Amino acid sequence: MYISNLLGIGILLANFAAGAPTNGGSKAFFYKGHDISSLKMLEDGDTQAVFKDTARGNATRRAEDILADGGMNGVRLRLWVNPIPGQYDLDYVLALASRLHAAGQAIYLDYHFSDTWADPQHNNAPVAWPTSLEPLAATLRAYVNSTLHAFEDAGIPLALVSLGNEIRHGMLWPLGHVDVEVEPEDARVANFTGLATLYKAARCGVDDYVDTSSSTQQPAVMIHMDNGWNVTLQERWFSSLTATGLVTPADWDVLGFSFYPFYGTTATFENLATTLDWAANAFPGTPLHVVETDFPARCDGEDAPELSEPDIAISAAGQTAWVRRVEEVVKAVEGGVGQGVWYWEPTWLNNTSLGSACQDAILFDQDWSQYPRVTGYSRSSVDMFLDSV
Numbered sequence: 001m002y003i004s005n006l007l008g009i010g011i012l013l014a015n016f017a018a019g020a021p022t023n024g025g026s027k028a029f030f031y032k033g034h035d036i037s038s039l040k041m042l043e044d045g046d047t048q049a050v051f052k053d054t055a056r057g058n059a060t061r062r063a064e065d066i067l068a069d070g071g072m073n074g075v076r077l078r079l080w081v082n083p084i085p086g087q088y089d090l091d092y093v094l095a096l097a098s099r100l101h102a103a104g105q106a107i108y109l110d111y112h113f114s115d116t117w118a119d120p121q122h123n124n125a126p127v128a129w130p131t132s133l134e135p136l137a138a139t140l141r142a143y144v145n146s147t148l149h150a151f152e153d154a155g156i157p158l159a160l161v162s163l164g165n166e167i168r169h170g171m172l173w174p175l176g177h178v179d180v181e182v183e184p185e186d187a188r189v190a191n192f193t194g195l196a197t198l199y200k201a202a203r204c205g206v207d208d209y210v211d212t213s214s215s216t217q218q219p220a221v222m223i224h225m226d227n228g229w230n231v232t233l234q235e236r237w238f239s240s241l242t243a244t245g246l247v248t249p250a251d252w253d254v255l256g257f258s259f260y261p262f263y264g265t266t267a268t269f270e271n272l273a274t275t276l277d278w279a280a281n282a283f284p285g286t287p288l289h290v291v292e293t294d295f296p297a298r299c300d301g302e303d304a305p306e307l308s309e310p311d312i313a314i315s316a317a318g319q320t321a322w323v324r325r326v327e328e329v330v331k332a333v334e335g336g337v338g339q340g341v342w343y344w345e346p347t348w349l350n351n352t353s354l355g356s357a358c359q360d361a362i363l364f365d366q367d368w369s370q371y372p373r374v375t376g377y378s379r380s381s382v383d384m385f386l387d388s389v
């Protein structure tokens, strides 16, 4: 942990040196980010998305400028391995990251290590990659090294990289599949060997990159879990991972958790605080983030789920209230290790439910009168990260 603490400090200093915006002088940098991975696709496709700033007389502006005025200082972008061209492939992500870096945003690269979505329900290894463990691990390691070099070659410093996305059920299935739910402890540890081997290979890929990099800013390496409200899950999962002996806490620099209001009524702020305080104690000095969250502006009809914090109104004001409370919880973590909050996909004008059973959790009203073109009008919640809100 000593080494990883030093790394953490190095990263903060590197961010500082690279001119990342600071949250008030001597205070540690706090990320207030949005995942806007789909933005360029929405602009370039038939939808020809255009964004209007309702606080400025409906002026047409870039979405990132509207969100930056609302306090955004970082963006999270997912990367797929061999997808349908144009869907979060390396060229797509480099182009979007380059534009957002130029706009002054810190960049957080979210590796899915798949040709499509990676989450607890989907996490298939890339189709073209080897199907036995050691060759797969070697391919993964080389892929991480080469993709990180591609960002450096494009002049894009990375603040954070997560090795896998929501890896509660592991990654690179089937070899990296895990499930703490179904296995007795011994079998669980055995089953974590595949995941641990692959995670370690990815981590070594970062180190290979660092060894051959001439950049002054190196990314902090993250493990990203979902169900951030469930401390039992987190305890079991991390103890199973480290019990393999293949991965130690020195192999990650930062931890990230997803925390959504609509997948279960136990996703309370109190339970989030319990998880984050547990992590702060289990892995002292490790910065903690809520790396995915969102809240509905609309959620009605028969399928509407029960939300975990029913006192927060389903509305644009509620979106802001939710995120402000998440930010408070993260900032209140013991030892001051809370380091960021990231809203998921606020600009996705044609996919507004954001994986929930609610109709709309994005931060823009949609105007389809010029179909297939779409215009997004900013809601008050675009300002969710302003201290004054």
Ligand SMILES: *[C@@H]1O[C@H](CO)[C@@H](O)[C@H](O)[C@H]1NC(C)=O
Residues within 6 Å of the ligand: 041, 042, 043, 044, 045, 046, 047, 048, 350, 351
């Ligand atoms: C949204 O628009 C993009 C670009 O036009 C398109 O590729 C994508 O399929 C659309 N998504 C949905 C859910 O319709």
Ligand SMILES: *[C@@H]1O[C@H](CO)[C@@H](O)[C@H](O)[C@H]1NC(C)=O
Residues within 6 Å of the ligand: 054, 057, 058, 377
């Ligand atoms: C901005 O556009 C919205 C939606 O078309 C409209 O309701 C509103 O009146 C417009 N505001 C201004 C200042 O034009």
Ligand SMILES: *[C@@H]1O[C@H](CO)[C@@H](O)[C@H](O)[C@H]1NC(C)=O
Residues within 6 Å of the ligand: 179, 182, 186, 187, 188, 190, 191
């Ligand atoms: C690993 O998990 C699978 C299914 O999740 C199970 O069938 C298998 O027995 C487990 N392996 C070991 C070594 O316990």
Ligand SMILES: *[C@@H]1O[C@H](CO)[C@@H](O)[C@H](O)[C@H]1NC(C)=O
Residues within 6 Å of the ligand: 142, 145, 146, 149, 208, 209, 212
């Ligand atoms: C990492 O990538 C760099 C740039 O392509 C390369 O020079 C270096 O040999 C790679 N490291 C390893 C261990 O493969």
Ligand SMILES: *[C@@H]1O[C@H](CO)[C@@H](O)[C@H](O)[C@H]1NC(C)=O
Residues within 6 Å of the ligand: 180, 181, 230, 231, 232, 233, 236, 266
């Ligand atoms: C939390 O996670 C544990 C371990 O996976 C699981 O057994 C439990 O059902 C989860 N709690 C809830 C409320 O889903």
Ligand SMILES: *[C@@H]1O[C@H](CO)[C@@H](O)[C@H](O)[C@H]1NC(C)=O
Residues within 6 Å of the ligand: 117, 351, 353, 354, 355, 356
């Ligand atoms: C819309 O978003 C959901 C996740 O919220 C995703 O599963 C789906 O693939 C997206 N649709 C398109 C066309 O990208």
